[in-house]
Amino acid sequence: MNHADRQQEIERTMRRAPVIPVVVIEDARAAVPMARALVAGGVPAIEVTLRTAAALEAVRAIAAEVEGAVVGVGTVLSEADLRAAYEAGARFAVSPGATSRLLDAASDIPLPLLPGAATASEAMALLERGYRYLKFFPAVPAGGAKLLAAWAGPLPQLRFCPTGGISAATAGDFLALPNVLCVGGSWLTPADKLAAGDWAGIEALARAAARLGA
Known part of the structure; x- marks a missing residue:
């Protein structure tokens, strides 16, 4: 998979649903039922963060067992x-974010990367490396929807997944922008619902998120 192919795959991933859940999972046993609830709710792209010891085991389980x-x-x-x-x-x-060393590694490993940027200079540097699909992080502290709207003019080639501080109530402000394909959000998989195994509740949150782009 060359860089152009990886970029196309990132675009497809960003267009699958208005929201990509950003998941912090403490117990890998919750991964499969959680992912099934998200998929059933219409949110198939799932980001499992490397913030816990269970993360990679959770990814392996979802990849192997959750259709869709x-x-x-x-x-x-x-x-x-x-x-x-x-x-x-x-x-x-x-x-x-994005470092030269990480981007060099991404050129050699056939895994599509959505790199982060918080400033116009960072976004321009990624554009020079051939990245047209970026994560805008941390979205709200870095300037929010108003900053992304301002970038749409001078950086029309770029499309973003803003993440960081976004809620169900504010996601629409970002999704209305021409340079935003989706948002990242942790509200779909809150810690209390994961701990309680409230898969119906997570599916309901996913269904509501899937409607944000309508």
């Missing part, structure tokens, strides 16, 4: 993270 799920790995910081995500069966990777 497109599982990715978030909080990718290094070549080792990127390679571990690929070997676990992830379909995409997401990073909060």
